[in-house]
Amino acid sequence: MTDKNGHPSFFKSLFSGFFLEELVFPYPHMDKEEEENLNLIRDTIRKFCESYVDSPKFDREEKFPEDVINGMKELGLFGIVIPEEYGGFGLSTTAYVKILEEVAGFDGSMALIIGAHQSIGLKGLLLYGTEEQKQKYLPKLATGEMLAAYGLTEPGAGSDAAGIKTRAVRDEKKGVYVLNGNKMWITNGGIADFFTIFAKEEIDIPGEGKKDKISAFIVTREMGVQSGKKEEKMGIRATSTAELILENVEVPIENLLGERGKGFKVAMEILNTGRVGLAGGNIGGSKTALKYILNHVKERHQFGRPLISFEIIREKVAQIALRIFVAESMVYLTTSLIDRENIDFSLETAMCKVYSTDTLLINTNDCLQMAGGIGYSREYPYEQWVRDARINPIFEGTNEIMRIFTALSGIQERGEYLKKIGKALSDPIKGFGLLTDYAMHYMKNRLTKERIPDVHPTLAKAKADFEEWAKNLHITAERILVRYGKHIIKKQIIQYRIADAAIDLFGMIASISRVDDCIRIKGEENCHKMITLCNTFCGQAWRRVRRNLLMIDKNDDDQLLKITEFITEDEEYRV
Amino acid sequence: MSKILVFAEQRDGKLKKVAFENLSLGKKLSTDLGAELVAVLIGNNISGLGEQLGKYGALKVIACQNDALDLYQPEGYAKILADTVTAEDASIVIMGATLMGKDLAPRVAARLDAALATDCISVEVSEGDLKIVRPIYAGKVRATIRLKSDKKLLTVRPNVYPAEENPESTEVIEVAADPCEIKTKVTEVMAGSKDKLDVTEADIIVSGGRGLKDPDNFHLIANLADKLGAAQGASRAAVDAGWRLYEEQVGQTGKTVSPSLYIAVGISGAIQHLAGMSSSKYIVAINKDPEAPIFKIADYGIVGDLFEVVPKMIEML
Amino acid sequence: MNIAVCIKQVPDTETKVRVSGDKKWIEEGEINFILNPYDELAVEEGLKIAEAHSGEVTVLSLGPDRITSAIRSALAMGANKAIHIKTDKNPLDPMATAEALAQVLREGNYDLILLGKQAIDDDHQQIGPILSEKLGIPAANVVTKLEVSADKITAERQIEGGFEKIECALPAIVTTQRGLNEPRYASLKGIMAAKKIQIEEKIVTVPDDKIEILEINYPPEKPPGKIVGEGADAVPELIRLLKEEAKVIS
Numbered sequence A: 001m002t003d004k005n006g007h008p009s010f011f012k013s014l015f016s017g018f019f020l021e022e023l024v025f026p027y028p029h030m031d032k033e034e035e036e037n038l039n040l041i042r043d044t045i046r047k048f049c050e051s052y053v054d055s056p057k058f059d060r061e062e063k064f065p066e067d068v069i070n071g072m073k074e075l076g077l078f079g080i081v082i083p084e085e086y087g088g089f090g091l092s093t094t095a096y097v098k099i100l101e102e103v104a105g106f107d108g109s110m111a112l113i114i115g116a117h118q119s120i121g122l123k124g125l126l127l128y129g130t131e132e133q134k135q136k137y138l139p140k141l142a143t144g145e146m147l148a149a150y151g152l153t154e155p156g157a158g159s160d161a162a163g164i165k166t167r168a169v170r171d172e173k174k175g176v177y178v179l180n181g182n183k184m185w186i187t188n189g190g191i192a193d194f195f196t197i198f199a200k201e202e203i204d205i206p207g208e209g210k211k212d213k214i215s216a217f218i219v220t221r222e223m224g225v226q227s228g229k230k231e232e233k234m235g236i237r238a239t240s241t242a243e244l245i246l247e248n249v250e251v252p253i254e255n256l257l258g259e260r261g262k263g264f265k266v267a268m269e270i271l272n273t274g275r276v277g278l279a280g281g282n283i284g285g286s287k288t289a290l291k292y293i294l295n296h297v298k299e300r301h302q303f304g305r306p307l308i309s310f311e312i313i314r315e316k317v318a319q320i321a322l323r324i325f326v327a328e329s330m331v332y333l334t335t336s337l338i339d340r341e342n343i344d345f346s347l348e349t350a351m352c353k354v355y356s357t358d359t360l361l362i363n364t365n366d367c368l369q370m371a372g373g374i375g376y377s378r379e380y381p382y383e384q385w386v387r388d389a390r391i392n393p394i395f396e397g398t399n400e401i402m403r404i405f406t407a408l409s410g411i412q413e414r415g416e417y418l419k420k421i422g423k424a425l426s427d428p429i430k431g432f433g434l435l436t437d438y439a440m441h442y443m444k445n446r447l448t449k450e451r452i453p454d455v456h457p458t459l460a461k462a463k464a465d466f467e468e469w470a471k472n473l474h475i476t477a478e479r480i481l482v483r484y485g486k487h488i489i490k491k492q493i494i495q496y497r498i499a500d501a502a503i504d505l506f507g508m509i510a511s512i513s514r515v516d517d518c519i520r521i522k523g524e525e526n527c528h529k530m531i532t533l534c535n536t537f538c539g540q541a542w543r544r545v546r547r548n549l550l551m552i553d554k555n556d557d558d559q560l561l562k563i564t565e566f567i568t569e570d571e572e573y574r575v
Numbered sequence B: 001m002s003k004i005l006v007f008a009e010q011r012d013g014k015l016k017k018v019a020f021e022n023l024s025l026g027k028k029l030s031t032d033l034g035a036e037l038v039a040v041l042i043g044n045n046i047s048g049l050g051e052q053l054g055k056y057g058a059l060k061v062i063a064c065q066n067d068a069l070d071l072y073q074p075e076g077y078a079k080i081l082a083d084t085v086t087a088e089d090a091s092i093v094i095m096g097a098t099l100m101g102k103d104l105a106p107r108v109a110a111r112l113d114a115a116l117a118t119d120c121i122s123v124e125v126s127e128g129d130l131k132i133v134r135p136i137y138a139g140k141v142r143a144t145i146r147l148k149s150d151k152k153l154l155t156v157r158p159n160v161y162p163a164e165e166n167p168e169s170t171e172v173i174e175v176a177a178d179p180c181e182i183k184t185k186v187t188e189v190m191a192g193s194k195d196k197l198d199v200t201e202a203d204i205i206v207s208g209g210r211g212l213k214d215p216d217n218f219h220l221i222a223n224l225a226d227k228l229g230a231a232q233g234a235s236r237a238a239v240d241a242g243w244r245l246y247e248e249q250v251g252q253t254g255k256t257v258s259p260s261l262y263i264a265v266g267i268s269g270a271i272q273h274l275a276g277m278s279s280s281k282y283i284v285a286i287n288k289d290p291e292a293p294i295f296k297i298a299d300y301g302i303v304g305d306l307f308e309v310v311p312k313m314i315e316m317l
Numbered sequence C: 001m002n003i004a005v006c007i008k009q010v011p012d013t014e015t016k017v018r019v020s021g022d023k024k025w026i027e028e029g030e031i032n033f034i035l036n037p038y039d040e041l042a043v044e045e046g047l048k049i050a051e052a053h054s055g056e057v058t059v060l061s062l063g064p065d066r067i068t069s070a071i072r073s074a075l076a077m078g079a080n081k082a083i084h085i086k087t088d089k090n091p092l093d094p095m096a097t098a099e100a101l102a103q104v105l106r107e108g109n110y111d112l113i114l115l116g117k118q119a120i121d122d123d124h125q126q127i128g129p130i131l132s133e134k135l136g137i138p139a140a141n142v143v144t145k146l147e148v149s150a151d152k153i154t155a156e157r158q159i160e161g162g163f164e165k166i167e168c169a170l171p172a173i174v175t176t177q178r179g180l181n182e183p184r185y186a187s188l189k190g191i192m193a194a195k196k197i198q199i200e201e202k203i204v205t206v207p208d209d210k211i212e213i214l215e216i217n218y219p220p221e222k223p224p225g226k227i228v229g230e231g232a233d234a235v236p237e238l239i240r241l242l243k244e245e246a247k248v249i250s
């Protein structure tokens, strides 16, 4: 229920059958002053983008014009999350993500340039940098004088980031690390001057001997970082994605970021927060596509009627709105967890990322479909939106890896608890404290109806469904743990189902909390749209959760895997 | 008897049409209220204009003349008009919602400490009082209002009330007016520059499509646009053919516009075109094909050959 | 140079305006409020003049609490000071509004007072000229070009089919029209800095409204389109309709 630092995690707890009410109720609000600022910032962004950001042109020319980047610098879009004492604006994660949402509604590449800079490029410095490092670099990063990039991926190490080969050799005499290796697919790779680079160094660990461990480094362009040519991509074409070539790059030892050998943790922590920015941006993309297609389906007539009068079109429109609503509910609940500090939000950000990026792809694709032939035309924005959307389930942790991570972390949490109970039972005297602790906790937080706060009666059914299926999730987690033991690691299809069930449950509780709050503040009569959205989603979601959980026991997985076996053996489709 | 006073706007010794329209409105109101209709002229070299005002129902015309008033001078006009209203003890003052009227009326209202309703589109007598309608929120809604001061000032939108002749034997009184100190000096009047108006900013747009057949024929569009003070637009067919520049293209992949008047000439009304202009307040379509989809969204359509229709429009405007 | 800019908060131009239940005003609930676009021109002009003549820009706005966000956006653009004018009642009559503004403006000793030519909500277009009379200083209204020197201004004001050139001494009032300038965007820096500026509050009593709103209504539904006629013969009728029914040309 808590991470190693003792920070509570809502979802890890849920996997163990505990509902940490205070993390999700009441639904968070932005500080009023910050909200006012945010409105002004959005206003400015809207005006700026309407005048200068020609997304189709940037896409066609595969270039994000330098003067527009300069304009973004002047606006201050590169210093949003940097504290004021370092020349930034010190806005909260919630405000930052809302800004990304606004920007992404105009252009995916633009949002990504900002995101690669702040969500991941300089995030390590913010999280782990020393005071000197911050003083030295943050002011320049805040103004955009330096753009940042995050260099983890390598030709041989993508999802398996721990497998990187880039070497760092410590030269105490010269006071430097010498870095050698190649980084692949680095966003802002051709335009950045500041890189957070991960490399392996040999560390002498007392009792263990010499071992290769990952360390993180702040590397700047003038230390000798070279960029390969800009990759030609399917989407977000205006961004500069490039290989980084590190050839005997000498990095001063003081540019070590975080502790020696703890670089993998740095890399993961950065992505844990960074992901939510991506999730927020994707909401903006969905909103823009929906607004655009609505116009078309109202205007376009077939069979003597506007397209919007046909039920299948109407259903598509509703589903898009639902997905946007749920993504919003999840993302802005999660950003508040980040802003509250000392909370473990790693599962929530992963789930936001999966949900928001998967649904952006579905949403843009549905919009393209509703547009018909013109959807396929390069003169309309639909196809670009689909292309731009496509990257999101791939980077910052593929959605498969995110699901595995979610399921395994959750199940492991359950395992830890069972282990503790087990210990306590086998050594009743020593374990007494633990056991009573657990029992107390269990009594207080156990997923019982009393424990989840009462919500407005219009949401009672949704809440009951959540309770039932959240309970089922943790029972299932326990069951498969008992069944598979450590072999659960290999059961990826089950993990996938667990993760999808968890994501739906997260969507449910985030929406319920949000709408409950809306009703409390504005009154039921002013929340009708939200109530309908929430109850509709919850209805869809618990059925999917049920199916996913039932399919853990009843499925065709073995046959499926058999098919893969003979198809791979034949090396082609031959039946 | 109470008096209704109409400010008869003139420039260069020429009366504005709105002066006659307002007299016609004033006439109606004076009948309903049993009031006397008086017109006020202000300027230099305005003799002779009084008689014209009589034709539209003014019983009395007060012509305030001064050498300093060749051009509109805000404070000068305001003082003279306010003084006249006081001297005549008029209870209603009607001005045009023109750029002069919009400048002058609030000044006069301030001097008289009277209430002013600007840009009115309907003025009626109801229970002995004026019931006034004026659009607000760019015309999205309309406010029906009442003025609570003894003297009520109005500026009325041009073209709302038709000018109707009501000949009266008019008494024209020429007054040597004292404009007092003029602080806001109008030194010169310049004709508008012919700077090209962008379609997105224009209040009226005339667009041409493939029906124009040849780039040279676009002078028809240009001439019509000139007559209306309109911007020129084009369909994509016209742009793709190289007849017009892309900056003029209206539509989904061109510009989105919402002028108060959009005239589509020789444009079929493909959905891509409609997407860019369907929010226009009024749409006029000129097309020889009665089945053309543009007629579905047009407020007014003429089925016919644009090469006959457009020249006739240019001639008549 | 001491410059005042009077600003108003208005609903966004894209707002769907809904009449309130009692038909006396509009529903404010879901409205997104913005700084009146014409006032944005005034703020921009004020800032430009202040930059050129080492001046200071104070924005003044009258209205309920929510208007602080409009004041903030003007400050975020770069205005130096702000006064929120609070009143005992919310005036709907521009004469009353102008009176309240005049009371505060008199205290400020401003060389130049700028405001938008009209607010896009009630569309009265009265405040500039009324202030001119109340303060006894000249006013150039609906201005598209402005030159300011140490003691006078030269302005071009839009009229039908052309411009009037205006000269007057300072102190003076100018109301701004599109074309005068391109308002700048507020930067994050400006927005954050604006937060630190204390908005001064002044409480003013306003005279009673002399305009009474009886009812707010939607305009009548657009009649279905019609074919006016065929060929050139239909032109006179078309022109008549445009003039008299649609009233979009004169």
Ligand SMILES: Cc1cc2nc3c(=O)[nH]c(=O)nc-3n(C[C@H](O)[C@H](O)[C@H](O)COP(=O)(O)OP(=O)(O)OC[C@H]3O[C@@H](n4cnc5c(N)ncnc54)[C@H](O)[C@@H]3O)c2cc1C
Residues within 6 Å of the ligand: A116, A149, A150, A151, A152, A153, A157, A158, A159, A160, A184, A185, A186, A187, A188, A233, A241, A391, A394, A395, A396, A397, A398, A399, A400, A401, A492
């Ligand atoms: C446009 C773009 C920008 C990028 N920007 C950056 C950047 O700024 N910085 C940076 O460091 N990286 C960046 N990346 C790299 C990106 O994060 C990786 O591409 C991503 O992590 C996937 O790694 P991979 O490409 O090696 O694919 P692989 O790891 O080879 O994965 C291929 C497929 O196998 C699946 N898979 C892999 N492992 C498993 C497993 N254990 N179980 C089940 N399925 C598995 C994956 O989900 C995926 O579907 C970027 C990539 C792109 C395309």
Ligand SMILES: Cc1cc2nc3c(=O)[nH]c(=O)nc-3n(C[C@H](O)[C@H](O)[C@H](O)COP(=O)(O)OP(=O)(O)OC[C@H]3O[C@@H](n4cnc5c(N)ncnc54)[C@H](O)[C@@H]3O)c2cc1C
Residues within 6 Å of the ligand: A374, A377, A379, A380, B208, B209, B210, B211, B212, B234, B235, B236, B237, B238, B249, B250, B251, B252, B253, B254, B255, B265, B266, B267, B268, B269, B270, B271, B272, B273, B276, B286, B287, B288, B289, B292, B304, B305, B306, B307
């Ligand atoms: C991807 C894509 C994007 C597009 N984007 C746009 C866009 O942004 N804007 C746009 O406008 N179009 C756009 N189109 C094109 C659109 O589909 C139409 O092809 C185009 O609008 C047609 O232009 P038109 O009406 O001028 O030509 P036509 O459709 O050929 O119509 C010409 C009309 O003129 C009439 N006509 C001919 N002679 C006369 C005469 N003597 N007197 C009166 N009437 C006459 C005809 O009856 C006909 O209705 C796009 C199309 C695609 C596929």
